[in-house]
Amino acid sequence: EPVEDKQALLDFLHNIGHPHSLSWNENSSVCTSWRGVTCNNDQSRVIAIRLPGAGLSGPIPNNTLSRLTEIQTLSLRSNGITGPFPLGFSELKNLTYLYLQSNKFSGPLPSDFSVWNNLTVFNLSNNSFNGSIPSSISHLTHLASLILANNSLSGEIPDLNIPSLQELNLANNKLSGIVPKSLQRFPSESFSGNNVTYASALPPALPVSPPKEKSKLSEPALLGIIIGGCVLGFTVIAAFMILCCNDSGREDGGLPVKSQKKEVSLKKTTSESQDKNKMVFFEGCSLAFDLEDLLRASAEVLGKGTFGTAYKAALEDATTVVVKRLKEVIVGKREFEQQMEVVGRIRHENVVALRAYYYSKEEKLMVYDYYEQGSVSAMLHGKRVEGRSHLDWDTRLRIAIGAARGIAHVHTQHGGKLVHGNIKASNIFLNPKGFGCVSDIGLATLMSPIPSPALRSAGYRAPELTDSRKATHASDVYSFGVLLLELLTGKSPIHNMGGEEVVHLVRWVNSVVREEWTAEVFDVELLRYPNIEEEMVEMLQLGLACVVRIPEQRPKMPHVLTMLEEIRRMNTGNRPSSESRSEVSTPTVIAADIASSSVPQ
Numbered sequence: 001e002p003v004e005d006k007q008a009l010l011d012f013l014h015n016i017g018h019p020h021s022l023s024w025n026e027n028s029s030v031c032t033s034w035r036g037v038t039c040n041n042d043q044s045r046v047i048a049i050r051l052p053g054a055g056l057s058g059p060i061p062n063n064t065l066s067r068l069t070e071i072q073t074l075s076l077r078s079n080g081i082t083g084p085f086p087l088g089f090s091e092l093k094n095l096t097y098l099y100l101q102s103n104k105f106s107g108p109l110p111s112d113f114s115v116w117n118n119l120t121v122f123n124l125s126n127n128s129f130n131g132s133i134p135s136s137i138s139h140l141t142h143l144a145s146l147i148l149a150n151n152s153l154s155g156e157i158p159d160l161n162i163p164s165l166q167e168l169n170l171a172n173n174k175l176s177g178i179v180p181k182s183l184q185r186f187p188s189e190s191f192s193g194n195n196v197t198y199a200s201a202l203p204p205a206l207p208v209s210p211p212k213e214k215s216k217l218s219e220p221a222l223l224g225i226i227i228g229g230c231v232l233g234f235t236v237i238a239a240f241m242i243l244c245c246n247d248s249g250r251e252d253g254g255l256p257v258k259s260q261k262k263e264v265s266l267k268k269t270t271s272e273s274q275d276k277n278k279m280v281f282f283e284g285c286s287l288a289f290d291l292e293d294l295l296r297a298s299a300e301v302l303g304k305g306t307f308g309t310a311y312k313a314a315l316e317d318a319t320t321v322v323v324k325r326l327k328e329v330i331v332g333k334r335e336f337e338q339q340m341e342v343v344g345r346i347r348h349e350n351v352v353a354l355r356a357y358y359y360s361k362e363e364k365l366m367v368y369d370y371y372e373q374g375s376v377s378a379m380l381h382g383k384r385v386e387g388r389s390h391l392d393w394d395t396r397l398r399i400a401i402g403a404a405r406g407i408a409h410v411h412t413q414h415g416g417k418l419v420h421g422n423i424k425a426s427n428i429f430l431n432p433k434g435f436g437c438v439s440d441i442g443l444a445t446l447m448s449p450i451p452s453p454a455l456r457s458a459g460y461r462a463p464e465l466t467d468s469r470k471a472t473h474a475s476d477v478y479s480f481g482v483l484l485l486e487l488l489t490g491k492s493p494i495h496n497m498g499g500e501e502v503v504h505l506v507r508w509v510n511s512v513v514r515e516e517w518t519a520e521v522f523d524v525e526l527l528r529y530p531n532i533e534e535e536m537v538e539m540l541q542l543g544l545a546c547v548v549r550i551p552e553q554r555p556k557m558p559h560v561l562t563m564l565e566e567i568r569r570m571n572t573g574n575r576p577s578s579e580s581r582s583e584v585s586t587p588t589v590i591a592a593d594i595a596s597s598s599v600p601q
């Protein structure tokens with residue numbers, strides 16, 4: 001039990017306005033039963049406080065939360081907290097996520113940023129902070145998100161040279177002067193509602209293209225983004241698991257614990273009229289269940305994705321389905337239903353069938369078939385299960401061809417207007433014939449936009465796509481190209497090469513191909529197969545064509561499919577024997593061809 005942290009929290013609560021409902025019992029364990037408090041694994045320190053919308057009021061009492069020296073996440077958003085920015089927070093050296101938005105803070109922003117070496121998200125929006133934006137913010141070398149919108153900040157925007165910064169919002173303040181060069185890569189909305197101008201002739205809405213990089217990807221920007229992204233992703237998953245396991249009485253639809261084995265119930269603590277909102281089943285669905293069955297089913301969390309949480313649910317008749325509980329659906333019922341009708345009608349062996357959906361104000365569920373083998377991402381990057389072999393070349397080709405067939409089919413739907421919008425290895429499964437099939441179709445347009453680039457989707461998203469809802473056929477092709485590179489290299493779209501350097505797959509492959517070729521680009525697991533270099537190189541060329549920067553220059557999905565099928569024909573029909581191939585080009589030689597033909601990023 002972290003006794004000192006516990007006392008600091010009690011001192012905090014006793015000295016700030018709070019409703020009766022928020023009471024921490026001194027005699028109970030701070031780590032397991034205090035609402036909004038998370039401890040580290042050995043329960044020796046408090047590492048996160050999350051009290052959003054908890055009804056806190058008045059200033060943050062001095063020398064209370066600042067004693068939580070191991071805290072990483074502090075969320076006090078949407079309360080009625082007044083007074084200045086608590087100076088003691090600047091001493092919290094492990095702080096990574098700070099959410100103080102939507103309170104009544106006033107006075108200047110902090111100016112000492114020397115201790116926050118890990119700060120990744122800094123959100124002070126919707127308060128009454130005034131004074132200028134300190135240039136010392138650029139000491140925050142891991143900052144990915146800086147949100148200071150809707151305050152009364154004035155003066156000029158400092159030249160914030162923070163390469164890791166992905167999201168910036170300074171809108172609706174009293175800022176003036178010129179948007180510094182270092183921040184012109186952000187869209188004009190980041191600065192709207194101020195009196196600022198752009199010095200350069202560049203159109204403000206367009207992000208400034210980054211300077212053409214040289215061969216190696218050593219940009220600190222990427223490093224920051226990725227490390228920030230990884231930390232955030234990790235923390236979100238960890239926090240989610242902790243919430244699932246510990247927080248049984250949540251009001252926000254949290255998942256009551258059933259057992260220690262992460263088995264959860266889908267039933268929400270809130271009740272709602274289920275009569276009006278029935279499960280809608282699609283044709284060909286032999287599943288017989290209603291919402292009650294689904295909510296009663298014993299479920300297991302498969303993972304939390306961009307659009308919500310996926311559960312594996314075992315129905316009483318022993319059928320297993322995947323239930324996706326969507327969050328942040330921004331469209332109304334009608335639009336949601338229309339999209340579901342389009343997606344739910346698709347019956348194709350390379351598209352994961354949407355079996356049913358449920359829509360109500362409080363709950364949006366989608367029901368899919370369950371794929372026991374897991375996703376292509378898990379197959380490629382997951383822990384090697386004893387006895388399970390790695391993905392051989394033929395399987396990878398079948399994954400690519402199947403996924404391409406599925407996506408090409410999706411692109412023909414709804415008068416050619418349907419877009420997948422979220423192609424990535426974790427959304428691709430293997431159908432019974434061992435070919436890829438795609439899931440998660442058409443959800444991006446229904447959900448609130450994912451900040452650009454979404455941490456989870458980073459690496460797959462086409463560079464032109466600033467709003468995740470505006471995906472196009474061409475941006476799908478880009479994401480598919482990344483998938484091809486992933487299958488070829490065995491590397492995640494954003495990965496670490498061993499040292500501290502973080503690599504963006506597309507740029508890395510491009511740079512290797514452009515510079516001096518090494519066969520290293522291919523997954524070492526594939527090198528054990530004889531005579532597949534030519535196919536791999538063809539596929540590499542295709543992948544690189546899909547990920548060119550200019551959307552119009554990317555091939556269309558049917559063409560990509562044809563090319564892949566041709567590669568497979570090479571594979572199954574025309575593959576020369578190992579003897580006759582021995583004098584054929586090595587990857588090194590062939591790569592030179594690619595280098596001269598590929599379009600650089």
Ligand SMILES: Nc1ncnc2c1ncn2[C@@H]1O[C@H](COP(=O)(O)OP(=O)(O)OP(=O)(O)O)[C@@H](O)[C@H]1O
Pocket residue numbers: 302303304305306307308309310322324352368369370371372374375422426427429439440456
């Ligand atoms: N039909 C399914 N069968 C088996 N596993 C699934 C199925 N659908 C999703 N999963 C797995 O559940 C986990 C969570 O899926 P989910 O789709 O919510 O997140 P994601 O794929 O990581 O991101 P996104 O939300 O962007 O698709 C992933 O590991 C995914 O591969």
